[in-house]
Amino acid sequence: MGHTYAITELAGSSEKGLEDAIQTAIATASKTLRNLDWFEVKEIRGHLKDGKVGHYQVVLRVGFRYDEK
Numbered sequence: 001m002g003h004t005y006a007i008t009e010l011a012g013s014s015e016k017g018l019e020d021a022i023q024t025a026i027a028t029a030s031k032t033l034r035n036l037d038w039f040e041v042k043e044i045r046g047h048l049k050d051g052k053v054g055h056y057q058v059v060l061r062v063g064f065r066y067d068e069k
Helices: 018-029
Strands: 005-014 036-049 052-065
Touching: 005 018, 018 036, 018 052
Parallel strands: none
Antiparallel strands: 005 052, 036 052
16 A cells, blocks of 8 residues: 655754754654655755855755554
8 A cells, every 4th residue: 555645845954064954854843743754855055154154054845644544
């Protein structure tokens, strides 16, 4: 039997790097969404401060599986 998924978008940010921005967004989403199964990075951008990267931002699409009854 197959699965049915809902897909939603999140934006995560971090001063440390892209991976931290992804991990932060997923950790926050997992507090309220069950059955998170996958993600994809849709956009990458950041903020510049004094000619350097101030923080990174990623937009993610995450898929979570509906409960099967």
